[in-house]
Amino acid sequence: MISKVLIANRGEIALRVILACKEMGLKTVAVHSEADRDSLHVRYADEDVCIGPAPSRQSYLSISSIIAAAEITGADAIHPGYGFLAENAHFAEIASECGLTFIGPTPESIRLMGDKAKARETAKNAGVPILPGSEGPVKTFSDAADVARVIGFPVILKAAAGGGGRGMRICGAEADLQSAFETARSEAERAFGSADVYVEKYLERPRHIEIQVFGDSSGRIVSLGERECTIQRRHQKLIEESPSPAISQDMRQQMGDAAIRLCRTVNYKNAGTIEFLFQDGQFYFMEMNTRIQVEHPVTEEVTGIDMVKEQIRVADGQPLSVPDGDFRLRGHAMEFRINAEDPVTFAPHPGRIREFNCPGGPGVRVDTAAYRDYVIPPHYDSLIAKLIVRGKDRAETLARGRRALDLFIIEGVKTSIPLHRAILDDPRFIGGDFSTKFLDEFQW
Amino acid sequence: MISKVLIANRGEIALRVILACKEMGLKTVAVHSEADRDSLHVRYADEDVCIGPAPSRQSYLSISSIIAAAEITGADAIHPGYGFLAENAHFAEIASECGLTFIGPTPESIRLMGDKAKARETAKNAGVPILPGSEGPVKTFSDAADVARVIGFPVILKAAAGGGGRGMRICGAEADLQSAFETARSEAERAFGSADVYVEKYLERPRHIEIQVFGDSSGRIVSLGERECTIQRRHQKLIEESPSPAISQDMRQQMGDAAIRLCRTVNYKNAGTIEFLFQDGQFYFMEMNTRIQVEHPVTEEVTGIDMVKEQIRVADGQPLSVPDGDFRLRGHAMEFRINAEDPVTFAPHPGRIREFNCPGGPGVRVDTAAYRDYVIPPHYDSLIAKLIVRGKDRAETLARGRRALDLFIIEGVKTSIPLHRAILDDPRFIGGDFSTKFLDEFQW
């Protein structure tokens, strides 16, 4: 029985986990760097431990400090949130070895899906559509060229151990392949310690659509429908919604079944997300995230399921609370990531928040650890709030989004609010007709 | 076609109406007293007009000033909110005469239901159960005594024109009847300009349960289920929830049908609420409120209907958006009225709000016009925020309520938050076993 949860994270997701624990009557332990002494997750947790100086490597990424913090506080479970150590198989292993319940999948699942080539292989064997490309990493340029010729240009080179756009190169013609291959390898080497890259068919105007899955210890696995995450800048999601305006109930079923098949083959536990590229009515496996997503609230709003509480229940050996039978999403939900950054240049803009007034009223949810006079430290990511709006359909959701953004007042730092607001007036966005290229081409 | 709405109110409900208008793309006009110059409803409206000095009689109750404000701004509709002129038939009449759409029922419905004795008569004729009592007002003490003897003590004397507890007297035995009768009459005279009182059977431990109804201009009338409003102090509601822990789906159907019957007989339009007393599996008509209620959000949360937008649509001649067929409430919702008052003595506590931090996360909604540094004027009611929590069932809703209240930070003025928090730990409240006497007997 889990009774005290240590949250190995910071910011809004740490607070989000604390809220879930409070609702379940569980004690909470916050860990924090010296820069986060005065964060709300520290204030609202039952106990808190300073685990290191500001830099993540010496605090939120320090496995030994976090495990030691669990030891001295007597925590019996660890929630990793997202980012930091959330997809670190070694961390999950050590936690278990120290008798701590890791609230997430098994180390094996994390490790397997963390290796993009292996994950792709696994998906293929599970009968999940994948983009045509190399069988695993291509060692030499000529191997890469052979594959590229077969599947046809444009192709994309991806780091096998990668993520977040690093070690990625798009190549439109054979002439550019050599240089692309070499930069991709060296970037991969620098970023992930492994130069392995693989070759894949490149889609010109895909959508990014992901399926939320959940597995429990009885082996039951369910899909909670899709999230539309196509609106991205530099491979960073900015707006997410569910359901996707591009996905029919039948396609939802197909993608959900594919996702479940993949999870079955790895006997997947807890919350996970399968990311697909979607174009011309076809979907292709991209990768699997073995953790809670930043954008999980949109799924919560259309399913009524508290996914973080579900994570904890499932990690505690309880069965999924999701009912059986034909599953449908109810209403529509959209999330706007409010970052402390210049809305035009996307340059981070840390500093003191001088005014902070969240919108309220029907269908509006705000997940944030910020408040008036909070000083955003420069050491971490720039997400300061997630605005989630819900409506009976997409039109009402868009209207709510507009008025909520208009009434969301943040002073003292620049934020992405004006960009979100402009996107909500864009005919293509309103029409649901967009691809991952949307923001590159967006004029405002 | 409504295109510009004047909101003849202040505070959170004025802001709530503005949010609805913004979502519908309608222009808004705020009216305000000199004391409310810097209220958010003034800031967020497209236009604003100062209509008088702080005292309500000279501003928010001044029909001529409000109509004149509509004239000079070219508003074509008026939303009265709740309180102030919301149930003033004369105001509704003048608005229509001036070519303004009154967003509410007809003056006739308002007038009829505003007269408690007439309303009771109407309910009786519509076959809606009423408490045994006098046929209309009792003119003399002996008439009152005759009725009381027939229906048996205890009885309650109520002002025919009354509301909010004034002109009300409970009488346990015949010996006390004379004095009770005279005080009730003189109170009624003072409060409402009419000394008429009627006699009714008095229930010892009733629940206060109300049914939300909605009618459109096609004559279609629907019920949106009940709200449990039993937790009151001095006849002022403090906590409301839907569904009620005391009402079965069958009873919901019965009460809904009764409410609809009543509305049919008066050809009721727009939003209305029928208040019932409920005891021992029986329900009795108490009164009808011909306006939006403070507690409308709990119904919005379990039905997914934006009731204020629905009010505007219906007033604009459009049909109800509520689908036909077997109607069920989804999940559970609860509202906590956060008043600026001493939680023990209930003495109002106006002043400057020095800290204001609203809770967020899943299932939490806050309707408020307050903000950090807002100065609560002493001239109006003490409601500064409504905290609404939603969950898949009552247990989750209670858990959310606790953690949301724990994280709702208001400094500088005393609030009812600690009282709400204490109620959420009370076994009888948790068990759903309470009557309108709950707060009188509540120890904390």
Next chain:
Amino acid sequence: MAILNFKEILELIDIVAERGIAEIEIEQAGTKLRIQGKPSAPQVIHSYMNGQRDMPMPALPALAASGPVLSAKAQEDETDASLHVITSPIVGTFYRSPNPESEPFVTIGDHVSKGKVICIVEAMKLMNEIESDVDGEIVKVFPQNGQPIEYGEKLFAVRL
């Protein structure tokens, strides 16, 4: 112990804000502090830069509450203490004359006595005659003829 600590300064700022004082100045034990109630424009511009276009920061109201009840425009005219300002007792449309053809009730330079009708404010089709509440000389007419006015809006400035 500081002569003026953070909390005490806050107190002062609040008092300035709540009482609607334009400026206060304190001199005590060689300490001199002055606070002005009027919020400074740059904050609004900042608000614009953050893309909150017509949206003032929520603290502004509380600060604006510090200003006198009259509008900013009004404040300038307050400077001359010998001027009395007649404000509108009702909401409506301002007319300087009983009908379009006729002369205005008063013009600048006219001497008016208490009780003289100086304009009409139309509300709900009713022509409400507004009388001067002082004796003096009209030195300024604030609204344009036919202009909508709200309660408390300045109509005339009268030199006593």
Next chain:
Amino acid sequence: MAILNFKEILELIDIVAERGIAEIEIEQAGTKLRIQGKPSAPQVIHSYMNGQRDMPMPALPALAASGPVLSAKAQEDETDASLHVITSPIVGTFYRSPNPESEPFVTIGDHVSKGKVICIVEAMKLMNEIESDVDGEIVKVFPQNGQPIEYGEKLFAVRL
């Protein structure tokens, strides 16, 4: 134009808060202003009165953020400049001796030299020896034997 307007005072308060200055004093054109950075206790009590029991008001963190990274308790001990404080480089359990039977590594009055092992911090079943980073005399031992300690927590005070 005021010598100190509201905005400038806010600036000052922010500077005090952000730089973690305990107190500043300004004298300019006969104006003298002093602001203390430490938030005052009464606000917390107030917070309690409002029933927000363990709930500090959200502004407090931001103000506290102004304070030095050391805890309030730490600050007192900072007063003596000749004292050097050795803090824990890791999270774990503090032990003064290698095992329950043996003598503590150091006791008050001992002279230690840079590099001498002065205690053990156990983390993940590992005994981490902590060495003195200065030469001097141990004048204070902050944690109790066997007490859990966090990163940066004070272990010993050493007189240089």
